[in-house]
Amino acid sequence: MERWPLSLTQESYSRRLRGLDERPVNVTLALRLGDPSRESVERRLSRISEQAPLLRASLSPADAAPLTIHDRPRIRLLETTGVDPADLAEHLQHDTRHVFAEDELLWKPRLIRLTDGSAVLSLAFHHIVFDGVSRGLFLRALGTESPAPAAHGGTPYVEFARWQRANFTEDGPDVRFWRAHLAGLAHNQHVNLGFARNLDQPLDSASRHESVRLTGVELWQILRWGRRRGVSLFTQVLAALAAALGEATGEPENVVRATFHGRPPGHEGTIGCFGQDVTLRLPTKPVGLAESLTSTTRAWNELGDHRFTPYGLVRRAVGGSTLPFRPVVVTLNSFSTPSAVPAFGQEATVVEVPESLPEEGLHIQLSQAPNTLTLECSYHPVRFAAADVRAFLDRVTAILREPHR
Incomplete structure (x- = not known):
């Protein structure tokens, strides 16, 4: 023991x-x-x-x-x-x-x-x-x-x-970087989405979900376009999200949270090394995917190894929103999960487990399976109408498709 x-x-x-x-x-x-x-x-x-x-x-x-x-x-x-x-x-x-x-x-x-x-x-x-x-x-x-x-x-x-404990402290250089980088912005900065509603109401029931899927030639074209530019599918989706946020908010910059694996070399195969959110100052202009990709990649790369800073330290260093609720905190998460795996001498299929807890904000999960990209958005019906969430997801995917039309 x-x-x-x-x-x-x-x-x-x-x-x-x-x-x-x-x-x-x-x-x-x-x-x-x-x-x-x-x-x-x-x-x-x-x-x-x-x-x-x-x-x-x-x-x-x-x-x-x-x-x-x-x-x-x-x-x-x-x-x-x-x-x-x-x-x-x-x-x-x-x-x-x-x-x-x-x-x-x-x-x-x-x-x-x-x-x-x-x-x-x-x-x-x-x-x-x-x-x-x-x-x-x-x-x-x-x-x-x-x-x-x-x-x-x-x-x-x-x-x-x-x-982590040897490399990150409350007053270390990484925390000082985040204080300067966010420059007074909150780690859970409010995003002024025009279709959010009831911003003064608490959340007291389960979240709901809307999703879109890309498959076949359409997905192959998106992946090939990204490979030619040396970027991951996650970065392409982040760039499309940035352009869609520019259209929805009218703001040239927004703070979003993107999930990062947070694992140093050697821990790629370790169960339990918990990923974390990275707070990102994202240029959000209503531009095409190629231009958005350039500014998004620059914003992500500027963080360098500071992305490994534990999110709890960033949260304490820069503070949170002063709003009574966190109505619209946009996050993008990514992982790959197969739809079926061999187990116990047979093929086992993955069963979706419905979420029962309320979600604050707009949480978009990117999951990649063989020949399928799924963007699923969890949201609370008090904050958003299903049709508005669906329209926003459709706009993100339309921007992803844009270079191939």
């Missing part, structure tokens, strides 16, 4: 396990299987936890080293039988709301057996041990009979935590 510190990125989440904030902060994953035995599922999950120490972690009362890493996996697979497929979403949402107690492993696997003869493996991970990058690593490990440490264990998470 070992005791590990939390990374600076994740330390704020420990409040959720100390009675200071009881809201769940879980990353959920669900896979539809055939009819696996409970023993085979437990065996594979235990093997993965052997290679990923953070999946053997529970939270302890200690402040300096609050993570207890257990020597042996203690994977206990819960099993629920006789579930009507129509009730599956309710069961999955129940798992997303699970609040982990002290001395409980920070992930909860459950096998849900449906009345149609199939089963769904529901996995709820506390955000301390799991993020979007970890999702892909975990899915790859599920499909491997004998996961190798180099492929699925990565550099131990504790080294990531020590690296």
